[in-house]
Amino acid sequence: MSEEHRPSGEELLGLKRSQFAHPQWALGMVLVLAVPFLVWGLFSHPIWLLLGSPFITVLVIWLTVRAMQWRRPPAPAIDADEHPDV
Secondary structure, eight states: OOOOOOOOHHHHHTOOOOTTOOOTTHHHHHHHHHHHHHHHHHHTOTHHHHHTHHHHHHHHHHHHHHHHHHHSOOOOOOOTTTOTTO
16 A cells, blocks of 8 residues: 655645755754854954854844744634534
């Protein structure tokens, strides 16, 4: 008995995988590197802010997205008995 192939969300939407896909640990590494660049830039020499600006930008975007997710109210649960069309 062979298991049926279930399409992924990317396949359903017709999206192709990026040729430059990042490993799972890449975001964590960028976030960890942003902190020393930020500290060195603020307390040592401002050139570190310029050199670390890509890392610091990712950190700011990541923190903004997390804050917005935290503030957003949770989605209401859908009761299947009340909505048979779902």
